[in-house]
Amino acid sequence: MTEQVPTYTLAEGCPVASASTAQTFRSDNTPSTSVKALALLQDTQLIETLAHFSRERIPERVVHASAVGAWGEFEVTKDISSLTSAKFLNGIGKKSKVLLRVSTVGPERGGADTQRDVRGWAMKIFTEEGNQDFVFNDIPVFFIRDPIKFPSVNRSHKRNPANNCSDPSMFWDFHNNNQEGTHAIMILFSNRGQPASIRNLNSYSGHTYKLVNDDGSFSYVKFHFKSNQGIKNFTQAEAEKVAGENPDFQMQDLYDSIKKGDYPSWTLYIQAMKPEEAEKYRWDIFDMTKVWPHKDFPLQEIGKLTLNRNVQNYFAEIEQAAFSPSTMVPGIAPSADLILQARMFAYPDAARYRLGVNYQQLPCNAPVSPVYSPYQRDGAFRYNTNYGGDPNYVNASLKAVNFQGSVGANKVSNGGHEEWIGGKVAGYNSEVTAEDFVQPRMFWQMLGRSGPNEQRDLVNNICSHLGKAILKVQYDAIAVFAKVDAGLALQIKKGLKL
Numbered sequence: 138m139t140e141q142v143p144t145y146t147l148a149e150g151c152p153v154a155s156a157s158t159a160q161t162f163r164s165d166n167t168p169s170t171s172v173k174a175l176a177l178l179q180d181t182q183l184i185e186t187l188a189h190f191s192r193e194r195i196p197e198r199v200v201h202a203s204a205v206g207a208w209g210e211f212e213v214t215k216d217i218s219s220l221t222s223a224k225f226l227n228g229i230g231k232k233s234k235v236l237l238r239v240s241t242v243g244p245e246r247g248g249a250d251t252q253r254d255v256r257g258w259a260m261k262i263f264t265e266e267g268n269q270d271f272v273f274n275d276i277p278v279f280f281i282r283d284p285i286k287f288p289s290v291n292r293s294h295k296r297n298p299a300n301n302c303s304d305p306s307m308f309w310d311f312h313n314n315n316q317e318g319t320h321a322i323m324i325l326f327s328n329r330g331q332p333a334s335i336r337n338l339n340s341y342s343g344h345t346y347k348l349v350n351d352d353g354s355f356s357y358v359k360f361h362f363k364s365n366q367g368i369k370n371f372t373q374a375e376a377e378k379v380a381g382e383n384p385d386f387q388m389q390d391l392y393d394s395i396k397k398g399d400y401p402s403w404t405l406y407i408q409a410m411k412p413e414e415a416e417k418y419r420w421d422i423f424d425m426t427k428v429w430p431h432k433d434f435p436l437q438e439i440g441k442l443t444l445n446r447n448v449q450n451y452f453a454e455i456e457q458a459a460f461s462p463s464t465m466v467p468g469i470a471p472s473a474d475l476i477l478q479a480r481m482f483a484y485p486d487a488a489r490y491r492l493g494v495n496y497q498q499l500p501c502n503a504p505v506s507p508v509y510s511p512y513q514r515d516g517a518f519r520y521n522t523n524y525g526g527d528p529n530y531v532n533a534s535l536k537a538v539n540f541q542g543s544v545g546a547n548k549v550s551n552g553g554h555e556e557w558i559g560g561k562v563a564g565y566n567s568e569v570t571a572e573d574f575v576q577p578r579m580f581w582q583m584l585g586r587s588g589p590n591e592q593r594d595l596v597n598n599i600c601s602h603l604g605k606a607i608l609k610v611q612y613d614a615i616a617v618f619a620k621v622d623a624g625l626a627l628q629i630k631k632g633l634k635l
């Protein structure tokens with residue numbers, strides 16, 4: 138079958154004989170080959186081409202700007218209908234379309250994707266009840282638990298406002314004085330901080346969610362995506378070498394793997410906790426700086442993610458994609474996790490700034506389920522019929538509207554757990570205690586059992602970065618690591634030659 142050749146036109150559809158010709162005015166004695174001429178305002182093609190080029194770039198994401206993405210499917214492998222009414226999770230073998238975007242956090246778009254950084258895992262599952270977004274990371278804990286610190290932690294990982302250079306002193310100064318993130322720092326500077334490819338990393342919700350049933354009963358859960366390709370990491374030297382040869386190495390690796398039919402996959406697990414268990418547990422289950430040890434809450438398999446289709450246009454499908462923890466289907470609900478609550482505002486707000494108020498209508502974001510939201514009207518770049526003349530106000534009697542929604546997500550039957558009675562408005566700033574160093578210590582000890590080089594590599598990786606900070610910051614960091622383990626602090630001090 139012969140492929141139909143398209144006819145070139147301007148954006149309004151007018152055909153033009155040449156895409157490389159500009160209209161000019163030149164004197165009679167000027168040779169036609171001379172560049173001496175005047176451009177004309179009537180040259181619509183030239184004006185349109187230049188004007189569009191000046192507007193090609195949209196605001197870059199303030200974090201997670203550099204990313205790779207692909208399409209795939211999520212398949213249910215274990216029935217969990219006893220835990221949730223979410224339809225896409227019920228029925229073994231049920232499949233849903235997925236869009237996945239994996240990113241570094243700090244680097245700008247185009248930054249080397251092998252550098253040491255957290256990887257964001259933004260996943261949109263297109264279900265019959267609307268979109269379900271999972272906005273996770275490749276480490277199971279985070280650097281903060283107070284939402285007011287969210288801009289600060291990200292700024293400290295980016296560029297110095299004076300010289301616009303990366304600044305290890307700024308990075309470590311933040312973490313020396315916000316020590317609840319020590320666990321995340323240690324994971325970041327372990328070998329897990331530089332995955333060899335997107336195919337070889339895990340992903341974690343970090344946040345605590347609720348799986349809710351129709352009767353309102355719920356369980357607290359954490360989600361884990363485990364790579365079926367196994368974990369593979371770069372050493373610092375390997376990552377730097379690859380970054381110098383191909384800064385888009387991980388993007389290229391994922392694209393090429395899918396192109397040749399080597400489809401990467403991940404198994405989805407949950408940890409589930411009953412509300413009454415949460416009330417008695419040693420650690421605050423809403424604290425994103427801490428994990429739930431698997432011995433206390435074992436992993437339960439529920440599904441499988443497979444990436445099987447590359448994007449056709451990166452800008453249209455990945456750069457314009459928008460993900461938010463607030464995008465949930467009936468049967469999945471937020472918990473009283475402060476960072477989760479804050480992200481539920483910040484992420485869609487960022488999308489409105491970056492893409493416009495109607496960003497949900499872009500093809501890469503649009504649900505596959507029917508959408509009827511007549512109380513959200515107008516705005517820039519409205520793509521649909523704008524609901525015609527349907528009432529744009531609530532409780533109208535002129536047109537019938539069916540309301541069914543989820544009862545389970547809003548009704549609680551777990552003996553009053555998470556029922557808010559009384560209370561007062563109060564300022565809050567979490568305090569760092571000895572408990573904040575228990576899990577970092579467990580992680581350090583686990584590295585010692587994992588192999589002869591794991592602890593050594595962590596120390597070397599820390600020293601490589603911390604050694605570029607000013608001396609005061611180095612000594613402050615050593616004091617923080619001494620709260621984790623005296624031997625760890627001593628090794629870092631020796632590595633820094635202090």
